[in-house]
Amino acid sequence: MQRPVLALLTASLVLAHGRACAAEAPTTIPAAAVQTAEQLRNEAMHDDTAYQVVKSLTTEIGPRLAGSANDPRAREWAIAKFKALGFDKVYTEAVTYPLWVRRSEHGAIVAPFPQSLTLTALGYSPGTPNGGLTAQIVQFPSLEALKAADPGTVKGKIVYIGYRMHRTKDGHDYGIGGGIREEGPPTAAAKGAAGFLLRSAGTDADSRTPHTGLTDFRDPAKSIPAAALSNPDADQLERVLAYGKPVTVKLDLDCGIEGQYTGYNVIGDIVGRKYPDQVVVIGGHLDSWDPGTGAIDDGAGVAIALGAAKLIHDLPQRPDRTVRVIAFANEEMGLWGGRAYAEKHAAEVGKFQLGTESDLGAGPVYQMSASVKPQARGAIEQIAKVLKPIGVAYDAKLPGGGGSDLSQMHLKGMAALTLSQDATHYFDWHHTANDTLDKIDPQQLAQNVAVYAVFTYMAAQADGDFGSAPGAFAGDGAGD
Template sequence: MPRLVSLALALLLMQTAAQAADATSTTVIPQAAIEKAGELRERALKDDVAYAIVADLTTEIGPRLAGGENDLKAREWMVARFKSLGFDKVWSEPVSYPKWVRRSESAAIVSPFPQSLAVTALGGSAATPTGGLDAEVIAFDSLDAMKAAADYQVKGKIVYLAIPRMHALSDGHDYGTGSAVRVRGPELAAAKGASAFLLRSVGSDGNRLAHTGMTRFTDPAKAIPAAALSNPDADLLDNVLKRGQPVKLRLALDCGIEGSYNGANVIAEITGSSRPNEYFLTGGHLDSWDLGTGAIDDAAGIAITTAAAHLIGQLTERPARSIRVVAFANEESGLYGGKAYAAEHHLQIGKAILGAESDAGADRIVKVTATVKPEARGAINQIAKALAPLGIEYDATAAGSGGSDLSAVHAVGMAGLSLHQDATRYFDWHHTANDTLDKVDPEQLRQNVAAYAVAMFLAASANGDFGSAAGAFPEDANGH
C-alpha cells in the first residue's frame, strides 16, 4: 500500500511539473499551419456563407429582443443552422435574466413651443403612469453636474442629460463616454427624486431615429421612466432650453420588467484532431434590440464566426484543437450569456486556449490586440503576420479581452484576442431602426471571415498554450 501511495504521489508530482513547464514554455505555430492558413484566408475571401447567415437570420427571424417572442425562434433557428453546416456538436446551456418588454413610446414638448419628439425607451426603463407624465425639464451637460445639483432642484422633474453628440470615429471611443451616462444616469436621477430621465442618443448619426440601449437599476422596484432622444430632437430641445423659459415635456412609455425568462446560449463545435477537449472560443450574441432587425448588432458577428469555423471544419486536416462557437444570450441588457458561460466553465477555463468574439458590426477589421502569457507573444506575432495581407495592423502594446461577452470569460482567466473593426459607420445605426441588412457590405464581411478563420486555425494549431488559467490575467480582468 505505501508503494502505491508513493507511486501516485510521484505521478502527481510529474503531472504538476509538466503543467508548470507547459505554463512557461514558448508557444510556436508550426510552419505547415502558417502555409495552410494562407490557403484558408484566400478561400474565405470568396466565401458567402456569412452573408447568407445574416440575410436569413434577419429575414426569417428579424428582431431578437431577449425574452421576446422571437427569442426561442432564434435559438431554434441557430441550432438548425449549426447542424446544417456540419458542426460536430450542437447544444444549449441555460441563461436566466429579467424579461423587459416594450409596447409603446412617445414624447412631446408641451410648452413653451409645442413640438413632437422622436424618442425610444431604454432597456430596463419603467413605465410612465397611464396617459403619460407631464413635468418640467431640468438639463445637465454631464453626470457630474447632475450629481452636484441639490435634490430639491431635481425632485419631480424630468432630468435631461444634454451630452455632446458622438463623433464618427474608427475606434468608436466616444461610445464609452455616452454609454456610461445612459447606463448610470437614470438610477442617479431616480436617487435625487427625478420623475423621469432623458438623454441625447448615444450615436453619431443625424437621423431622426433614437438609439436605445440598456440602463441599470440596482433595485428594479426603484426604476423610473428612461428614454433617449434622437440627435435632431436633442438639438431641438437644446434650442428651446436656450430661450430661457421653463420647458415642460410629456413622456409616455409603456414598458417594463415582467418577471424572469429562461433563455440559453446556443453552442456548436468543430472537433479538433488530436486535442479535442481544448478549444478556441468564439461567437457573437444572438439577441438584438427590437427597433431594427439586428443585422450589424449582432447577426453579423454570429455569421462571421460561424462561417469561419465552418471553413475550418471543411479542411481535410483539422487543427489539433476544437473550434467552439457560442451564440450568446442577452448581451444587450447586461452580458447575461457571457456571464453564464463564465460561471459554467470557469473551473475548466484552461481548456479555452484563446478567445475572440465579433460584436462591432460588419465593416473591415483594422487592428488586432491580445492579452496572453509572455511566452505566447511570439505566436501572436505569427498570427498577426498572417493577418497583415488583409490590411490588419498589430498593436503589441494594447490588451485584448476577446470581445463583449468574452470579457466575462477573460475575467476568470481566458487569454484574449481582439479583432477590432472599423466603427466609423457602426454608431450611425447601432441600437436603432436602421440596423438592417442593407448596412452589411458583403466584401467587408468576407474580410472579417478570413481574419477569424486564420486566427482560429493558427491558435488551434499552436504548439503550446496562450496562458489561459484561473485568475491568469488579474490586471486585465475588467476587459479592454
C-alpha cells in the same frame, strides 16, 4: 546507502528542471499550419457563407429582443444553422434573466411650444403612470454635473443630458454616450427626478431614429421612466430650452420588467482531432434590440464566427483542438449569456486555448491585441504576420479583452484577443431601426471572416498554449 539517495535526488532535480524548461518553452505555430492559415485567409476573402447567414437571420427572424416572441424562433434558427453547417456537436445552455418588454412610447413638448418628440424607451425603464408623466425639464451639460447637483434642483423634474457623440474609428465616444445612458437614469432617480431623457448615444445627425440601449436600473422600485431622443429632436429640445422659459415635457411609455425568462446560449463544436477537450472559442450574440433587424448588432458577429468555423470544418483534416462557436443569449440587457457561460465553465478555463467575440458590426478589422502569457507572444506575432496582408496591424502594448460576452471568460483567466473593427459609422445605426442588412458590406464582412478563420485555426494548431489559467490576466484590465 547514501549514493543511491544522492543519485535519486540528482535524477529528481534533473526531471524537475526538465519540466520547468518544458513549461517555459515558447508556444509556436508549425509551418504547415501557417501555410494552411494563409490558404484559409485567401479563401475567406471570397467566401459568402457569413453574408448568407446574416441575410437568413435578419430576413427569416428579424428583431430578436431577449424574451420576445422571436427569441425562441431565433434559437431554433441557430440550432438548425449550426447543424446545416456541419458542426459535430450542437447544444444549448440555459440563461435566466429579468424579462423587459416594450409596447409603446410617445413624447411631446407641452410648453412653451407644443410639438411631438421622437424617442425610444431605454432597457429596464419602467412605464409611466396612466395618462403619462408631465414635468418640467432640468438640463445638465454632463453626467458629472448631474452627479454634483443639489437634489432640490432635480426633485420632481425630468432630467435631460445632451452629450453629442462624434464619429471615430475606434468608437471611443460611446464610452461617454453609453455611460450617460447607463448611469444617468439611476443617478437622476436617486436625486428624486421624475424621469430621464438623453440625446441618443449615436453619431447620426439627420435621422429621426432614436438609439435605445441599456440602463443600470436593476430594482423596479427605484427606477424612473427613461428614454432617448433622436439627435434632431434633441437639437429641437435644446433650441426650445435656449429661450430661457420653463419647458414642460410629457412622456408616455408602456414598458417594464415582467417577471423572469429563461433563454439559451446556442453552442456548436467542431471536435478537435488530437485534443478534443481543449477549445478555441469564438462567437457573437444572438439577441438584438427590437427597432431594427439586428444585422450589425449582432447578426454580423454570429455570421462571422459561423463563416470562419465552416471554412475550418471543410479542411481535409479536423483541427487539433476543438473550435467552439457560441451564439450568446441576451447580451444587450447586461451580458446575461456571457456571464452565465463564464460561471458555468470557470473551473475549465485552463482548457480554453484562446478566444474572442465579434460585436462591433461588420467594418473591417484593422488592429489586433492580445492578453497571453509571455511565452506565447511569438505565436501571436505569427498570427499577425498572416493577417497583415489584409490590413490588420498588431499592437503588442495593448491587452486583449475577448469582446463583449467572452470578456467574462477572460475575467476568469482565458487568454484573449481584441480584434478592433472600423467603427466610424457603426454608431450611426447602433440600437436603431436602421440596424438592417443593407448596412453590411459583403466584402468587409468577408475580411472579418478571414481574420477569425486565421487566428482560430492557428491557435488550434499551436504547439503549446496561450496561458489560460484561473486569474491569469487579472493585472491587464481583463475584460472589455
